[in-house]
Amino acid sequence: MTTQFIKPLALAVSLALAATACGKHDDAAPASTPAPSQSAASASTAAAPAAAASAAGPTFNIADIDTSIQACDDFNGFVNSKWIAANPIPNDRTRWGAFDKLAEASLNTQHDIVDSAAKNADSAAAGSVEQKIGWLYHSGMDEASVDRAGIDPVKPQLEKIDGLKTPADLVAFINDSFSHGDSKVFDFSSGADFKNAKMQIGYVNQSGLGLPTKDYYTKPEHAELRKQYVAYIAKTLQLGGVAEADAQKQADAVMKFETQLAAASLAPVELRKPENQYHFVSVKDADKITPHFNWEKFFDAQGVKVDKGFSVSQPKFFAEFDKMLAATPVNDWQAYLRFHAIDDASPYLSKNFQDNKFDFYGKTLAGQPEQKPRWKRVLTAVNSSMGEALGKLYVDKVFQPEAKARAQELVDNVRNALKVRIQNLDWMSDATKAKAIAKWNTFLPKIGYPDKWREWSGLNVKSDDYYGNVMAAADFNYHYDIAKIGQPTDRKEWGMTPQTVNAYYNPTDNTINFPAAILQPPFFDANGDDAINYGGIGAVIGHEASHGFDDQGSQFDGDGNNENWWTKDDRTKFEARTAKLVAQFNEYAPIKDKPDAHVNGQLTLGENIADLGGLNVAYDALQEALKKNPKEADEKIDGYSEDQRFFLNWARVWRGAIREKQALLYLNVDPHAPAQLRAIGAPSNMEAFAKAYQCKPGDKMVRDADHQVKIW
Template sequence: MRKLLMSSAALLLLAACDQVQLPSNGSDTVVEQIAADIGTWGFDTEGMDLNYHPGDDFFRYANGIWLDTTEIPSDRSNYGMFTELSIEAEEQVQDIILDLAGRSSDAGSVEQQVGDLYASWMDTETVNSLGITPAQPYLDEIAAAETHSDITALFATIHHQSPFGVGIIPDPADTTRYTVFVGQGGLGLPDREYYLDEENEAYGRYREAYVAFIAEILTLAGAADATSSAQAIMDLETRLAEVHWTQARSRNIQEIYNPMPLDQLNELAPQIDFPAGMAQLSLDSVATYLVAQPSAIEGTGAIFAETAVDTWKDYMTFHFLRSNSGALSAEFDEANFRFYSQTLNGIDEQRPRDRRGVNLVGGQLGEAVGQVYVQRHFPAASKTAMEGLVANLTTAFEGRLQNLEWMDEETRVNALRKLSTFEPRIGYPDEWRDYSALEVRGDDLFGNMMRIVEFQWAEQVADLDGPVDRNQWPYPPQTVNASYNPLMNQITFPAGILQAPFFDPAADAAINYGAIGAVIGHEIGHGFDDQGRRFDFDGSIRDWWTEETNARFLERADRLGAQYSSYSPVEGMYVNGEFTMGENIGDLGGVQMAYTAYRNYVAETYEGGEAPVIDGFTGDQRFFLAWAQVWRRLYTEDNLISRLSTDPHSPSQYRTNGVVRNLDEWYEAFGITEDHALYLPPEERVKIW
C-alpha cells in the first residue's frame, strides 16, 4: 500500500487551524514520528476536511478531502479502505498464482490445480469458440422434463436452480453435529423489494432491465419466443417474492429457528416432494431439518403447482446460463455484466480478465493460495500482536459487563461465561483444506466450474457423518473481512484485514485500538447483539436472559434502531434500523470496548495517565479518527440502493457519525456542544455495552 505522507504545508495548516478548539490533555508533547504505513502515525491527515467541525459531520471532518478527491474506479461499484486492501491482496495473490503456475508440477498437486484453473479462465479463445456447447448437457436435462415431478427431480440436483435453498450447518440444538438448512430462494433480483416496491422509480427501472436481460439470455440459448418467456419468468419470480419473508424478519433467530422432521417439512409443500429430493441429495439421514421461513416454503409449493412446466423449464434454463455465464462465451458473460454490474450497481466497465481470474482462483482454491500468501505477507509478529489486542479487548468487555448497571446478576453470570469461551482465530487456519480429490483441467473452464461445485457439495455431505469440524474457516486468509460465528462462538480475523488502516504495528496505539481494536470489539459484540445474544456459550440456542434484563436491552436497542431509521443516504430511501440492528449494535459496542481497552493501555503505558499529543491531536481524538478512517467509502447510487435493501450494515457515513454521537467520550474529546448538528442530549445517547 502506498504511503500517504503529510506535507510541511499541511502540518502548518493543522497547527494554525482555528475551526476546532482542541481540548488540552495537559501535555504539549509532540512525539517523534514513527514510520507508519499511512501518514507518519497511522492516519491520513491530508484527507481531512477542516472546514467541517467534527460535531457537525465527523465523517467528513475526518475524510472530506479524500471523499471529494477520490473517484470510484470505472470497474467498481464502491471504493474505500476495504477496496484498497483487497486490491493489494489481489496483486499479491496474482503473483502467487503466476509463480505456482510457472512451476513444473504433478497432476493433482496444488501447483497444477492453481495453474490450470487460471489457465482455463484466461484461455478466452477456447471458451469463445465453444459458445454454449459446454452447457448443452445440462440444458438437455431441463428440456427433457415433461412433468412437475421431473422438475422437482431437477430441483434436487446441485447444478440446477431451485425456488428454495438447501445447505448443511451445525445444528443450533446441538452444535457438535450437523443438520440440513432449508430456506426461501429462487429470485434473480437482489431482494423481494425489487419486485414489489411500486413507488421507488429505480426499482421500476431495474424490473424493466431484468426482463430484457432474461430475454437476451434466452435468445442466446435459441428460445423461440424469448420475450414472452422472459415476462412469464418475471411473473413467476414476482409471485415468489410475494411469499418471501423480509430481510429483517429473516435475520430473527427466534422466527427462523423451526426444526422439524422430514414428514413435517413435506406437509408444508407436498407439491415439492421433499422426501424424494432429500434422498436424491443424500440428505435424508438427519432427524430434523431447520426450516427458516416455513410460510415461504408453503407458498412456494402452491406457486410451483400452479405454474406451467414450460415456464419452470424456461426459468431453470435462464438461471443455469445466468449463474454460469462467466464460464461461457463472451456474449453470455457480457450480458450478465451489463445487467448485474452496470444496471444494478452502476459499474461502468468490466474488470480486467486477469484480475477476475485471480479472484476466481483465490476464491475456489483459496486455502491453496492462502498458504503461500501467509508465508509471504503475514509475519508471526502480527499474529502475536493481534492475540494481545484480542486479549485486551476481551478484558475490557469483561470489565464493562461486570459494571453494567442495567444487567442483573443472573444474566451477568451467563454473559461472562459466554465471553470466557470465545474462540479467537487469527490470520489463518491451523489445518489447511485438502483439494487433492478435485480434478482441474487447463482446457476445460466450464467443466472445472462444475467439478468445483461437485467437490464442495461432496465435502458438505461428508460432514453429516461426523462431528462438527471447528477448524473450518468461512474464507481464505487473504480475505479482507472479519466475522463472528454464533454457532461456534468463534471470532475470525484473516490475515488480509490485518494491515493498515486497520492494523499497523508501526502506527500509534490509538490508531490500532480505534481501527482493528474496534473491529475486534464489533465481532465480540455480535455474540451479544439482538440475535447473537440468543445463543449460549457453546453456540446452542438458549434464552439465558431474565425477563427484566431482556426488557432493558430491548428498550436500548429500539432507541438505537430509531436513530438509524432516520438516516437517508438516498432521496426517498432510509436505513432499515431493524434490519441493520445487529451491525449497528456491533459498531457501537465495538467502539465502546476498544475505547475502554485503549484507556487501559494508556493508563499502563504513560506516566500521568495520558497519551502524548501528536500533531495537535490528543490520544482520544486519534482513537476516534482511526474509526472514521476505516469507513472511508464512496458508492455509486445504484450500489447504495442495493445495499439499503440487502446489506445488514449501514452505509459508511452512519457507521461513523451514527456511532460517535452516542459516546460521551467523543463529545469530550472534540468539545462537542448542543450547537453542533450531531449533538444528542445525554439522555438520548444510547448505551448498550
C-alpha cells in the same frame, strides 16, 4: 455452514454483483486456542514514539484532515472528505474506500500468486494445489478458447430441461442438479443445530430469485427495473438459442414465476430473526409441507443420511414451491430453469454472455460504468472455487507470525475490556450478567488462518476447461459441506478465506474471526501508536465480540444454542435501548439526491449495536494500555492526543464513496449501515468523543441525553 448467521464486519468487498442481486451464492471457501491474557501494555504492537513513527512514515496522514469542517459537526467530513475528493471511484467499481483499497492490494498479491501458478502448472507436482490453482486460473484466462466454446458447455443441461414433461420430471431434475452442486429454487447446506450446536444438521433455505429482494417484484419504485429485468431475461434466453419471439414469452413467464416465489419469500429484516432461520422437522413432517417433493429421495440423491430431521427454515416458501410443482405449467418451469441455467453459467462463458450479465447486474442495477478486467473476474472464480487453497499460498507469501502474535494480544485486551463493561452495567441484573460472562468465557478467537488446511485431493481440474473446472469445484465444495451433516461441529473451521479483508462473528459456534488480510494498515500497524491500533483493529475486535450480544447474538448461549439466558426484565430493558438505536439510524438519509431513501434501522441493528459496543470496548482497552505508558498518554502526535487519534482512525476505516445505484441497492439488502454513517453513528453516542474534541451540547456530533444510546 449456513452463511446467513455469519456476521461480517462489512459487506464483502469482493461480493459479485450477481450474487448480491440474486440471493444466490458462489461456493466460497469457507484457530487457535486463545493464549493466556497479556498485560494491556503489551498490546502497543511495537508502539513507537512519535519520532520513530514519523521515520517509518506517518501512521495517520494529518494532511487528509479537512480543518474547514468542524469535527463536532461532521466528523466523517472532517476526517475523510479530502481523501474522498482526491480518490475517485475507479470505473470498474461501485465504491472506493479504505476496505476497497486494502482489498485491491490483496487482489494484486493474489494475482501474482495465481499468475505464477499458471505459468508453472504443467511442471508442478501432479495433483498439487499449485497445479490445480494454476490450471483453473489459466483455463479462465484462455479467453479465445472460452469464446470458441460459446453456449456449448451448457447445452447438456439445457437439453435435460427441454426434455422435462411432468412434475415428476421436474423433481428428478432438481434432485440431480443439487447432487452436482447446482442448486435450483432453494439452497441446501449444513449448519450447527440451533438447539444442539455441537452437531451439524441439514438446512434448506429460500432462494431462487433474480432480483435483490421480494420488494423488487411489487413496489412501484422498482417498476422500471422490472421491465429491464424482463428484457435481460429475454436477451439471455436468445443468447442461449431461443428464438426472439419465444424468448419474450418465456421472459414474461419467468417474471411471473419469480413474482409468485417472491410473495412467499421473507424480506431481509424478517430473515434476521432466528425463528425464521430454523424450523426443525422430521423427514416425514417435511413431506407434509411439500407433498409433491419427497425429501427422502432428495437426500438419497445427495448421498446424505438424515437421522432425526433437518431444518425447513422457511416453511411458507417451501409450501409455495410445492404448490408450484403441482400447479405451474411445466413450460413455465422450463423457462425459469432454462434462464437460470444460462444466467448462472454466464460468468464462465464467452464474452457476449459475460457482457450481457454485466450490463444488467453491473450497469443497470449497481451503476458500475465498466466491467472489471478479466483477470479480476477469473480470480473471483478461483476464490469461489478454491479460496482456502489460495489462502494458504497467500499466507505463505505475506503473513508474518509476529502479526498473529500481536493481534492475539489485542484480542485478549479488548475481550477483557468487554468483560469489565458487562460486569459494570447499571441496567442488567446479576443473574443475566452471570450468563453473559459465561458466554464471554467460551469465546473462541481465530486469527489469520486455519490451524488445519483443507484437502483438495478429490477435486479434478483441467488446463483447458474453465466452465467444467468451475462446475467441478462447485460439486466438490457442495459435497464437502453436506458431508458434515450428522457430524460434530468443528469450531476451528473458518467461514472466510485468509485473503479476505473482513472479519466475522458466528453465534452458532461463538467464534470471532480475523483473517490475515485485515491485519494491516489502516486497521493494524506495527509502527502505529496504541490509539491507531485500538481505533482500527481493536474496534474491529470489539465489534465482532459485541456481536455475541447484539439483537441476534444475544439469543444464543455460549455453546451456540438458540436459548434465552435473559431475565424478562433485562430483555425488556435491552430492547428499549436497541429501539433508540433503530430510531437513530432510521433518521439517516445518506444519498444526497434521494432525501426519502432512509437507512433501515431494524435491518442494520445488529451491526450498529456491534459498532457502538465495539468502539466503547476498544476505547476502554486503550485507556488501560495508556495507564501502562503514561508518557505516551500525555504526548501528542502531529498535534493530536491519543484519544483524538483513536477516533480519527475509527473514521478513517470507514472512509469511502459509493455510486448512487449501489447505495440504493445496499439500503435494501445490506445489514450494514452506509460507511459514512458508521464513521459518525457510534461516536455521536459517546461522551469520550465529545470530551476528546471539546464538543458542546447542540453540536451535531453530540446526541442529547434523551437520544444518546448506551447498551454495552
